Amino acid sequence: MTERDATRDELVPEEQTTLEPEPVLVPEVPSFDKLAEQANTATELDLSRGSVLEVDNLKMYFPVKSGGLIRRKIGDVQAVDGISFEVQHGGSLGLVGESGCGKSTTGRLITRLYTPTGGRILFEDKDMAEMSNRELKPMRRQVQMIFQDPYTSLNPRHTVGSIIGAPLEVHKVVPKDKILPRVQELLEVVGLNPEHYNRYPNEFSGGQRQRIGIARALTLNPRLLVADEPVSALDVSIQAQVINLLQDIQKEFDVAFLFIAHDLAVVRHFCPEIAVMYLGKIVEIGDRDSIYGNAHHPYTQALLSAVPDIKQAAIGGRRERIRLQGDVPSPINPPSGCRFRTRCPIAQEICAKHEPPLLQIGKRHKVACHFPGPIGHHPDTPVTAPLLGTDAYGSPDPGATPSPAITNKPGYDDTWFDLDAKTLGRA
Amino acid sequence: MTQTSTPSTRLDTDDFLVVENLTVEFPTPDGPVRAVNDLSYSVGLGQTLGIVGESGSGKSVSSMAVLGLHDMQRTKITGSIRVGGQEIIGLDESGMRKIRGNSAAMIFQDALAALHPFYRVGAQLAEAYVVHHPSASKRDARRKAIEMLDRVGIPQPDKRVDDFPHQFSGGMRQRAMIAMGLINDPSLLIADEPTTALDVTVQAQILDLLQDLQREFNSAVIIITHDLGVVAEMADEVLVMYAGRCVEYGACKELLTHPEMPYTWGLLSSIPDVTADTNARLIPIPGNPPSLLDPPSGCSFHPRCAHTDKVPGALCATTLPELLPGGRGTSHLKRCHLANPDEVFAREVLAEIAPDMVEETSDDRA
Numbered sequence: 001m002t003e004r005d006a007t008r009d010e011l012v013p014e015e016q017t018t019l020e021p022e023p024v025l026v027p028e029v030p031s032f033d034k035l036a037e038q039a040n041t042a043t044e045l046d047l048s049r050g051s052v053l054e055v056d057n058l059k060m061y062f063p064v065k066s067g068g069l070i071r072r073k074i075g076d077v078q079a080v081d082g083i084s085f086e087v088q089h090g091g092s093l094g095l096v097g098e099s100g101c102g103k104s105t106t107g108r109l110i111t112r113l114y115t116p117t118g119g120r121i122l123f124e125d126k127d128m129a130e131m132s133n134r135e136l137k138p139m140r141r142q143v144q145m146i147f148q149d150p151y152t153s154l155n156p157r158h159t160v161g162s163i164i165g166a167p168l169e170v171h172k173v174v175p176k177d178k179i180l181p182r183v184q185e186l187l188e189v190v191g192l193n194p195e196h197y198n199r200y201p202n203e204f205s206g207g208q209r210q211r212i213g214i215a216r217a218l219t220l221n222p223r224l225l226v227a228d229e230p231v232s233a234l235d236v237s238i239q240a241q242v243i244n245l246l247q248d249i250q251k252e253f254d255v256a257f258l259f260i261a262h263d264l265a266v267v268r269h270f271c272p273e274i275a276v277m278y279l280g281k282i283v284e285i286g287d288r289d290s291i292y293g294n295a296h297h298p299y300t301q302a303l304l305s306a307v308p309d310i311k312q313a314a315i316g317g318r319r320e321r322i323r324l325q326g327d328v329p330s331p332i333n334p335p336s337g338c339r340f341r342t343r344c345p346i347a348q349e350i351c352a353k354h355e356p357p358l359l360q361i362g363k364r365h366k367v368a369c370h371f372p373g374p375i376g377h378h379p380d381t382p383v384t385a386p387l388l389g390t391d392a393y394g395s396p397d398p399g400a401t402p403s404p405a406i407t408n409k410p411g412y413d414d415t416w417f418d419l420d421a422k423t424l425g426r427a
Numbered sequence: 428m429t430q431t432s433t434p435s436t437r438l439d440t441d442d443f444l445v446v447e448n449l450t451v452e453f454p455t456p457d458g459p460v461r462a463v464n465d466l467s468y469s470v471g472l473g474q475t476l477g478i479v480g481e482s483g484s485g486k487s488v489s490s491m492a493v494l495g496l497h498d499m500q501r502t503k504i505t506g507s508i509r510v511g512g513q514e515i516i517g518l519d520e521s522g523m524r525k526i527r528g529n530s531a532a533m534i535f536q537d538a539l540a541a542l543h544p545f546y547r548v549g550a551q552l553a554e555a556y557v558v559h560h561p562s563a564s565k566r567d568a569r570r571k572a573i574e575m576l577d578r579v580g581i582p583q584p585d586k587r588v589d590d591f592p593h594q595f596s597g598g599m600r601q602r603a604m605i606a607m608g609l610i611n612d613p614s615l616l617i618a619d620e621p622t623t624a625l626d627v628t629v630q631a632q633i634l635d636l637l638q639d640l641q642r643e644f645n646s647a648v649i650i651i652t653h654d655l656g657v658v659a660e661m662a663d664e665v666l667v668m669y670a671g672r673c674v675e676y677g678a679c680k681e682l683l684t685h686p687e688m689p690y691t692w693g694l695l696s697s698i699p700d701v702t703a704d705t706n707a708r709l710i711p712i713p714g715n716p717p718s719l720l721d722p723p724s725g726c727s728f729h730p731r732c733a734h735t736d737k738v739p740g741a742l743c744a745t746t747l748p749e750l751l752p753g754g755r756g757t758s759h760l761k762r763c764h765l766a767n768p769d770e771v772f773a774r775e776v777l778a779e780i781a782p783d784m785v786e787e788t789s790d791d792r793a
Contacts, residue, residue: 029714029730029731029733029735030713030733031736032733032734032775032776033775039709039779040709041705041707041708098628098629099597207715208715235481235653236654236694236697237481237716238715239698240697240710241712243699243709262626262627264627264701265698265699288705292702303627306627306628306630306631307627307656307701308630308634308654308656308657308660309659309702310655310698310700311659311702312656312659312660313659313683314683318634318638318660318661323635326582327596327599
């Protein structure tokens with residue numbers, strides 16, 4: 001106890017009185033060098049410890065019912081359609097894409113708020129996809145979620161103490177009289193005053209509420225946190241505070257993150273690995289340099305070129321960008337072949353006939369495109385045609401057989417497809 | 428207004444919108460809230476002004492005052508707002524109606540909330556047209572609505588004109604809002620967070636559209652946003668607001684490459700950049716924005732400022748700094764006591780947030 005009291009004094013100087021009008025975060029501002037020291041640089045990738053989560057060919061179809069008296073199923077919303085990825089121990093994978101691409105659904109599948117239509121969710125080698133609620137209960141201690149909207153994700157009629165303490169009670173991890181000290185400890189961790197446990201969520205600002213949501217997710221010492229747009233509802237200056245807090249938590253408690261966001265710059269800072277989703281599929285996945293510096297999929301390139309850049313101020317005017325026309329097609333009736341082809345600037349005949357496989361083209365870089373290449377250097381003929389056993393227009397080629405190398409499994413191989421030589425196998 | 432004000436030195440007479448010493452005060456049960464305090468700016472035709480600030484900094488309140496959208500009975504507005512030479516403050520509602528939607532129009536952030544859910548999109552556009560063109564027939568108004576929907580890039584405008592707002596996607600609704608704002612060819616367009624709720628690809632489409640339309644109609648545009656990236660690509664001039672006051676005002680390039688106010692530094696350092704060095708740190712602004720019921724003494728940013736130690740004495744906490752030109756010419760105004768902000772920025776801040784930029788900047792200054 002004495003140890004913790006010492007840290008508490010450090011984090012929350014002054015204001016031990018319980019009834020000040022506004023909850024104050026940090027009463028005194030340290031000098032700029034101190035601030036900079038506390039701030040984090042972009043998170044690095046650590047591959048030494050293997051993966052904590054493996055998602056294999058995960059599918060989620062929501063049924064669409066007809067109107068009228070007898071509501072028959074008339075189709076499916078293919079919200080998530082066969083995605084595979086892995087999250088490293090203590091690492092973070094960013095999931096980006098436009099709204100409606102299935103990134104939030106993926107998060108909800110991994111926390112098993114939805115039951116997947118197909119595929120496997122291997123958490124530390126146990127498949128969560130088909131577990132019953134009873135089997136899931138111990139797993140829920142390992143996988144927790146941080147929600148987007150700090151205003152609707154906290155019960156307004158519960159005190160902060162009971163919100164953060166609820167998981168402890170449900171999972172009976174500590175005796176009842178030990179719940180409060182644990183809650184106060186967590187409040188300290190997320191930078192709130194531990195004396196405020198008996199306040200209600202409406203007494204806190206947006207950034208502080210998001211901290212409460214983070215404290216609740218940390219209560220059970222999870223191994224994996226699914227953060228669904230954790231900062232997009234916050235003001236710019238507060239966003240940076242919360243991102244730094246999440247990075248500190250990641251280091252201190254060794255939690256892995258599945259970080260879902262649409263802000264490409266935030267994802268770049270937080271995640272050493274990124275998966276880009278479009279209409280329920282992963283179109284490109286890889287480490288930070290591969291995605292941000294060497295994107296090979298036209299959709300990733302379009303997304304990146306659409307981000308407004310502050311450095312543009314020095315040059316003036318708008319940046320040259322790839323303009324995507326129209327909106328994302330409906331996932332009820334997605335385009336045949338490659339789902340992106342209706343908006344793709346480089347689509348050809350084969351794109352309508354065959355879905356491009358997620359092909360590994362670098363050490364930690366996979367892309368699902370028939371014509372992968374850097375901007376302006378996309379190949380003229382589909383590199384995937386020989387692998388799929390077709391000619392350049394997507395018609396079956398009697399002389400070729402589909403390559404067994406095309407799989408949809410999580411993780412990366414030691415050998416990959418060489419885009420220059422157009423053959424498999426380069427380590 | 429008891430404070431002496433320093434009107435911007437660059438006010439010239441051909442500016443379409445001139446705001447001088449604007450103060451907006453709302454009475455609340457807890458006392459008066461001064462949401463905008465002594466704000467002056469101006470926008471010329473064909474120019475774009477970006478207003479940047481956090482929620483509650485007064486950026487929306489100030490521009491709503493330009494369209495007279497505040498409750499005139501309760502709100503205390505002082506100062507001067509001139510749209511095309513006409514004084515807005517004190518204008519009665521019928522006079523205001525002639526300007527609103529005609530020579531000055533606004534695009535709101537949440538298009539779903541701003542469009543009426545019970546009326547067809549075309550009918551809402553036509554209404555905006557008929558109000559200012561009383562002689563126009565229903566058919567004319569409908570034709571004009573279709574023409575505007577086509578102009579903002581809605582496919583099959585002759586069919587979509589009869590859709591309800593909920594049948595449009597987010598990007599299309601924002602386009603419809605822009606069409607409504609521009610239907611009377613206004614000389615002043617205020618876009619309040621026009622792209623905040625949109626995806627980046629759609630955001631890029633909408634920003635392109637706004638820029639094309641501005642070129643075509645030669646209107647004055649104000650973009651209110653918290654995204655400095657949007658400002659960098661769109662604006663000619665930037666005004667940074669904090670706690671109801673202008674804290675920095677200058678040409679876009681100048682202000683974003685040589686900011687002189689610690690709050691602007693904080694904004695720059697607290698957002699990551701898609702092209703930044705991965706060694707760059709993400710340095711937040713500590714604390715929370717102040718309550719305007721009880722604004723801090725002196726400089727309103729001082730409780731969150733990490734650079735107060737470089738100012739002698741307790742000047743920051745006691746005296747409100749004037750909005751004065753800094754060391755980089757008369758067109759770049761800042762409200763800060765720091766004597767050598769440019770030097771502090773280059774030496775301390777830039778080294779942390781963009782280590783790769785430090786050398787470039789020092790070369791640039793040599």
